Amino acid sequence: MADKTLQNDKSHPVRRFIEALPFSKALQMEMEEMADGRAVISMPYSKDLVGDPATGVIHGGAVSALMDTCGGAAVMSHPQVTAATATLDLRIDYMRPATPGERITARAHCYNVTRSVAFVRAEAFDEDQTRPVAAATGAFTVAGG
Template structure:
């Protein structure tokens, strides 16, 4: 079993290494024990509808996917690397223009080959999600074998 500090460092490096995470301005706010909070500040370059100023759904999905992958990476039984197998997103409402969007992800179960995640994206109104998703991610334990 890897030490929590190693797991957290691996997950941080995971996000920092992703060019799209840098381009979207993603910020890792919280991490540990299979849970992450990643934020994406509102930015004019991410607008999907110029008439309303609403952030493009693709940027929201990239935020949710990245937060989910990081949650897998920081799970105590987490892998050395991961990739998205499936991410099913339900968009509930447009994010409020000008507001930061936060994705809160939890890796709630890991098998020998798949990790399962739930993630919710909100703006400042945390009582009304912007989007919710469930996902499945690969589990690659590297040379050490089974991550459990």
């Protein structure tokens, strides 16, 4: 069962850490859920993030940043992790362009934690929640390893 303290507590250190990152602020990322190694973070559509002016599609780097931040939040919310984390490796497969004008939401799950590395899977969706925009797998540091 999800830890409701993490999910609903606006002052929780993990939530404060993610929401205080200048890059997260610049992309207007919003923490929607976070508990027990899972996180959901969304980002609104912005013309400032468009990678192709002809189509209005968001740049893949913005999607990548969203998924990376969400993966880090999932790691930091895992019960076995007690400190901040850093990305060691992140592989992203872009499935399709995000629909212009639509909010993008990333969902990440930290599914395994070793002494020094945490492993994450993530997906990003626009308003079509049935077809991912991108999928990712990543490895993140675990303090003390």
